[in-house]
Amino acid sequence: MTDIIVDAHQDIAWNFFNNGRDFRQSAWAQRRTETDPVFLQHYGYRMVGLPEALIGRVALTCGTIFVSPRSLVMYSDEKIYYETPQEAYRLGVQQLDYYHRLSDEEPRIRLIRSQTDLDEVLASWDNKANPKNRLFGLVILMEGADPILEPAQVEEWYERGLRVIGPAWSSTRYSGGTKALGPLTYLGRELLENMAGFGMILDLAHMAPQACYEALGLYEGPLFSSHANPLKFCPDRPDRNLSDEMIRLIAERDGVMGVMPFNMFLVPGWQMGDRKDAATMDTFIAVIDHICQVTGSARHVGIGSDLDGGFGAESAPVGFDSVANLWDIGPALAARGYAAADISAILSGNFLRILRAGLPTK
Secondary structure, eight states, X not given: OOOOEEEEEEOHHHHHHHHOOOTTSOHHHHHTTOOOHHHHHHHOSOOOOHHHHHHTTEEEEEEEEEOEEGGGOOSTTOOOEESSHHHHXXXXXXXXXXXXXHHHHOTTEEEOOSHHHHHHHHHTTSTTSOGGGOOEEEEEEEESSTTSSSGGGHXXXXXXXXXXXXXXXXXXXXXXXXXXXXXXXXXXHHHHHHHHHTTOEEEOTXXXXXXXXHHHHHOOSOEEESSOOBGGGOTTOTTTSBOHHHHHHHHHTTOEEEEOOOGGGTSTTOOTXXXXXXXXXXXXXXXXXXHHHHHTSSTXXXXXXXXXXXXXXXXXXXXXXXXXXXXXXXXXXXXXXXXXXXXXXXXXXXXXXXXXXXXXXX
16 A cells, blocks of 8 residues: 555645635635635635645545534634524534535545545555555544534434534533533433443643543543644643643553644644744644654654644744645654654554444444
């Protein structure tokens, strides 16, 4: 198989419903139509589209189901928010249906619900396969579990294809989260029990530190942090990014940490609207290298880009113009002295290990 990228976090459905961005269309082409300065200030220059993903050898991503509580809506033009669990459920199902529709209507997209589905996508990237037949795999990840009405409903979501759950975004009925510190709630503990019954993957991203520590002690199934950076690089954001202690604990569970090419999480004090060139590819590689040094190997870090997840190309380091540039991470790691096997693990192998562990055989 040719080297590929696995990206553990992209808000594909949210971008469709909130921003009118069709994943099947080229990001570069659609940029020409997104000229409203207010829209661009809020959501940035588009980076993600299927054509660019395939150019960049992104073979698989975790596509999120994400809805925001109304109390945390930042802009008057936001459309995807909820006030009640029932509203969160309705919006979550709408996004789940969108992923099914993408898979049904676009021959190049496969919804990954099993190891068999995963193997089909990976086989399409074999060196001997026709490049025109390469597939893009989608694993569905819920970012913030409020669309799950009660823990017992995990089974319904699982049967419809959900394979990864992050209990928190900000606080939810299940967990403390970003800007809303707190523990796992009683419902959160019950949620983890039901997830474990299906062998689902736990996403620690956005969980408040107390909740994250509790989850690491309670959950025995596969886990990762889909998109967060080391706290060392952004000490002003302790409720969002991970301390070295937390990184070591994730590694002890053989988990993986997906890192983001987002200047706010790379440069202390950087704010939206600040200079793009405050960070470069070398800045991003330093983040990956730090995790490898903390954990003692290249086994516990991968890519969780979150591109277009509230920021665009203007807020990513120099060298990142679209999702296609994720492929440039490999040569940059090689220039840093990383061996080919370690580069392959960082770009795809580490997250593939966790995904395979959390997927049923068929």
